[in-house]
Amino acid sequence: MNLQVRLRSLPREAVEEGHFELREGPVPNLAAGEVLIRNHFLSLDPYMRKRLADAVAGRVPFGPGDLMMGRTVGEVIESRDARFRPGEHVLGWGGWQQYSAEPAAKLEKVVDAGGMPLSVHLGVLGRPGITAWLGVVHVAAVRHGECFVVSSAAGAVGSLAGQMARHLGARVVGIAGGRAKCDAVTGELGFHGCVDYKSAGFEQALRDATPKGVEVCFENVGAAVLDATLGRMNENGRVAVCGLLGQYHSGAPYAFRNFPRVLDRALRVTGFRIDGNTDLHERARADLRAWLEGGVFRSWETVSQGLEAAPAAFVSMLEGRGRGKTLVRLA
């Protein structure tokens, strides 16, 4: 049997477990050129929230009854392509299910990461790591001595982006929800500061934490969080927009008080996505691997057990209750 999680209904506001349903189906049969994979880990990511919002807005062909998509790492069980053999580990887009049949052309063989667990390929060496690298190194090009602010600082991408910027010599200030999370970001990840966006004194705390202003903003949230950071940006500052998680729930546009600062301070605001920069992935992976082996990163993971736990784990991640990479262990 093959356990799956499918979308039951589209979330108009907050995502809840009831928007998903468990289903059992047969293990898929293979067509020529396909590979059958038993998935070990499923990655849960904020972009999935955006995909749901896009579906509500009619921008993507995705709706009730469809299998939830997702990045997976697993083991080849059967192969109808000469490049893959049973027992090999592969990265794919298996989705929220135990077994997936995927075209060989879309799979990637896992390169052993010195005995690291398979999950690292969905985290530091995977899309979160590459995304963080693109924002820090390519889009914002942070330099030694600059002040670097990152929101969702305890999230999969934010926690890596901040550690990278610190390694590159920046003064790093995170923004996260809740005192405990902020303490972990400074205490365990070595950020120079971390500000709680849920506290009443958020804006003042951000000013205090960035006394000389901000050169780089790595943005994962948008809305009031981005607005506060915009208000701290220095001349020629760079804003790397990686996500707008705080704006997906509500269709209402957010009125940024500090938007005019784009002109006043000659800011550069750049949206970027991992898929738009595939020519840089090789370089990113080489850096990430070297930094990982050099102990630059502490890699936080929040792992749930069993596919049944995926909806709750997803909701928990969206509500900011996890730390670092959110994963579901399937085998």
Next chain:
Amino acid sequence: MNLQVRLRSLPREAVEEGHFELREGPVPNLAAGEVLIRNHFLSLDPYMRKRLADAVAGRVPFGPGDLMMGRTVGEVIESRDARFRPGEHVLGWGGWQQYSAEPAAKLEKVVDAGGMPLSVHLGVLGRPGITAWLGVVHVAAVRHGECFVVSSAAGAVGSLAGQMARHLGARVVGIAGGRAKCDAVTGELGFHGCVDYKSAGFEQALRDATPKGVEVCFENVGAAVLDATLGRMNENGRVAVCGLLGQYHSGAPYAFRNFPRVLDRALRVTGFRIDGNTDLHERARADLRAWLEGGVFRSWETVSQGLEAAPAAFVSMLEGRGRGKTLVRLA
């Protein structure tokens, strides 16, 4: 006597003639290193509106009783610096007055532009021309075949930016207020299209004028005008933010419906100011001079006669009633 225009009171909303007052003072005496200039032309520009808004917000030390600032071109009457001699033409920051005493170090000698009138140094070869060049060539780096949208298309900067982009091979669509102005932008300046932002069907008209979407937005207005163009931007599009004239009147922040497109389309939104790019002015001037001599530009001017006319001319420019460069002839 030296006629001057000073600020009488700060505009909280729309700027009116009553916010200014005429005063007569003595022709200034010179200190060592200063030059006395009889100003021939005063340039009136949108940034002055921004300076008034900044003064209201307490961001600049400028208020009632102060002389209005402004770029001027004029003739040296007397000099206490060896580099300048009576009769020479110079560019300076003389302000809204007939005679100014300025430090020699801040003056620029006018390089003859093949018999062109002095006013050209405040337009195509001056700050509007350099600003347009910076946005088109440096910030947006428009390429052949791209769709280029510019707001305030009939303004000093917008009219030049659009003509430059067209010369560089772009398909150029202007945004301007009123049918007559739009007709002039297409008929006289050779834009491929021009959309009236005051018409009820503005957004649909912009869609129709940009059937394949937009690669470059040269923004002078902000608010609903920028929002509409954001909604047309293609993947990896560039937005060069030169001005936000439509947002200076009101302190209320504007809620951009299409801000999320910065992420969805991986846009690059860059604010820029002429003063932040002085290393490029030489290159800009060389291009502008060559293009001017090559007949690339049609240079629109709206010239008022006499300093007394400056407040009305300024209000008229802000209300979009002029075309191209707004000037006051002082001598």
